[in-house]
Amino acid sequence: MRGCVQISSAITALLALMLFSATAALAEPPQRVVSVNLCTDQLALGLAAPGQLISVSRLSQDPASSVMVAAAQALPANGSGAEEVFLLSPDLVLAGTFTSPDTVRALRNLGVKVKVFAPARSLAEIPVLLAQMGKALGREAEADLQIKNFRAALAKLVDAPSVRPRAALYYANSYTTGTGTLAGSILKAAGFDNIATEYGLKAGGTLPLEQLILSQPDVIITGRDYPGQARAENNLTHPALRALDHTRIAPTLSDRDWICGTPQVLDAVRAMRKLRLSLEAE
Amino acid sequence: MRLAGILIALVAVLFTVSLISGYSNTSMADSLAALIRDNGTPLSVVMREIRLPRALLAMMIGISLGLSGAAMQGYLRNPLAEPGLIGVSGAAALGAVLAIQSGFALSYALALPLSALGMAVLAVLAILFLAGPRGSSITLILAGIAISALAGALTSLVLNLSPNPFAAAEIVFWMMGSLADRSFQHVWLALPFMVVGWALLLSLGRGLDALTLGEDAAEAMGMRMTRMRLVLILGIAASVGAATAVAGVIGFVGLIVPHLLRGIVGARPSVLLWASALGGAAMVLAADIAVRELFPTRDLKLGVLMAMIGAPLFLHLIYKTRKEMA
Structure with a gap:
């Protein structure tokens, strides 16, 4: 019993020491x-x-x-x-x-x-x-x-377009992301409406292929193709996507610009804005 | 003949219901009109490129699995034989996964069904070798468990080693099977192999009838057992291999369907063969409708539903044959 008490007091002392050095470290970078x-x-x-x-x-x-x-x-x-x-x-x-x-x-x-x-x-x-x-x-x-x-x-990139094309973010496993995500925010800043909103998907979720086709977005932005093979990515090459007359399939936009909240996401906004301007020109 | 009429009508009804089951709330008339005539609407695209191949695949896979189950049960004279349970489907899935992950399937489209077929042949051979032509239920099931476990483990291994972050999640698809978002590519890939498999298995009818009297009697009636066995192996491997390559392992169809129909057609394997083919088509179509209607956005796997119906039946059959197994 006494041994236990000794050990626990030793641990307390050690913890105090650690806490002290941690606070000391806080002061300098x-x-x-x-x-x-x-x-x-x-x-x-x-x-x-x-x-x-x-x-x-x-x-x-x-x-x-x-x-x-x-x-x-x-x-x-x-x-x-x-x-x-x-x-x-x-x-x-x-x-x-x-x-x-x-x-x-x-x-x-x-x-x-x-x-x-x-x-x-x-x-x-x-x-x-x-x-x-x-x-x-x-x-x-x-x-x-x-x-x-x-x-x-960012302020330079964001303008108020007269027409906001309807875009769908479509990833492996028929996953989509809504306005409550970084990707959704990039899309919005670039002047697109996100069709996930029409289905009440704020954070993101499954957008069945059938629903995607029936909603006829102006542009479908697909996720990147990872190395190796996965059935999860089959939906990105489904023939039905190419069968729509008025829908553009955006060339695969590099995912890395979209993943992390760093100043580099401006490249993603820039690329999406360019895509919107090219849609307008058509 | 009346049974054939009823089963064909059932398949036709379920096929139509499958075509109008989906996420959209369009009327049946609009959907079918958009299917028959391409009117340039997105609904036409959905009907022609997504729902039609899905319904066709469900039917084809059902025929393959029902037929394989009935043929295998007839040949082994054992009601517990079923491609999913004895590891043939699992082995076919391993073959398909190997073809896909090695990149073979990309460079040569037929590599996918061929590789699945090859592994299925190996599994049937292993089963026949381990359980023997008249093996007892217990050896048959134990051999099946071992082959399923090995094939499942190797499938998981290959998918875990894939550089693709989604591949590991695919294990569920290969073990449980699904028809979500398949396309006509898959129909054309599987159909030729399935047709060959169906022809081979249906040709076994007379031989299987003779076999009910015992092997010696069958040989005396002019049936060549080695030839029959070869036809059976190739027929099952071709149908199950092609089905699994495009839709993953869908278990229990070959167990439930012959069991349900055996009471109606009596103990005549030749009749049971085509009846099980039609019954299998109806069962898989119904299951595929159910997974879409119950959980529209969840992509519930077909195998989950089949196992919930099939496993209790399997337990029931084991209970019934427990005397033989003891």
Whole structure:
């Protein structure tokens, strides 16, 4: 019994020590930052001071998913596992809300500071994320500059078109996303109406192929084709999609610009705006 | 003959209902008009490119599975034999997955059904080898469990190793089967193999009738057992292989349908063959209508529904044959 008490008081002392060093670390910017999520990778790559970020997740080195491949490849990649991340002895770990909760818990139990970022659900949330990341890295000034540039560039791209074409976002497994998502927000900013709204799909959900055809959108924007084969992607090549007379199938737009709430989504808005102007010209 | 009329009428009705089942609330007359005459509307596209191939596939797959079940039960003289339960469908799915994931199916369209057929042949051979021509139910089922488990594990392995993030989720489709969003490409791919398979299996009628008197009697009547076995293997592999390659494993059809019809046609395998073919078509059409009407946006797998009907029946059959198995 006494042994137990001794151990528990030792643990308390240890915890207090850890807490103290953690608060001490808060005061000055972190020096060894590891990111384990594609989106925090890219936000951090854009904001971190040279040498501050020491590892990014493997996905950010994949040209199909990441818009910052070159910068990411300059750093060692991690597989987002608690063990290998801990061995890098980071003083801050950047994770997403979709990072496995077990990983986050394990790292926190080991005394590592983990900051969790929610994914962006709209263009308006991107400045918020930039500010959060700037604060976490102690790079507030850079974040403010990027926020200003982002707002200015976005304002230039958004206009009020007289006609808003009806567009459908159509991914593998007949999945679509609505206005409550980053993709929906990009679509709206580029001057399109989203047909998911007509079916009450705000966040997203299944848009059966039949429903898609019957709603006759002006343009169908399909998701990217992943390597390898999957029946889930068969719907993107179904002959019925090509049988509609008045519907344009947009050339596959690169997914990587759409995934993460970083200033690079402006490229997606730009590409979609170009598509809308080309529809108008027809 | 009256039974044939009733079954054909049932298939025709279910085929029509299948054509008008879907997500849209258009009237039956509009839908059928748009099917018959391409009037340039999106409804025409839906009817011709989505619903018609789906209904045709349901019918074709039903014929294949019903026929295979009846033929296999006749040959093995065992009411528990069924392509899904004894692993033939599972092996065919493995063949299809291998063809798709290796990229073979892309470079050469026929690679998909051929590969499924090849694996199905292997599975039937393994079953016949393990259970023997007159194997007891217990060996038949145990051999089937082993082959199903192996084929299922290998299918999962191949899909898990795929670089495609959606491939692993596909395991459900291959194990449970679905007809969602299939197209005419799939109809044309499967039909030639199925027709050959149906012809082979239907030709077995007389031989299976003779076999009810025992192998010696059948041979005395001029039936050549080795030839019969070969025709059976190829017929089942071609029909089940093609069906599985386009729709995944749909189990229990070949078990339920012959069981339901056996009481009506009596113990005559030759009649049971074509009756089960028609009955199978009706069953799969009905199941495919049900999955769309019950959960329109959920893509409920056909195999789920079939198992809910089939598994209790399977338990019932095991209970009935438990004396033999003990």
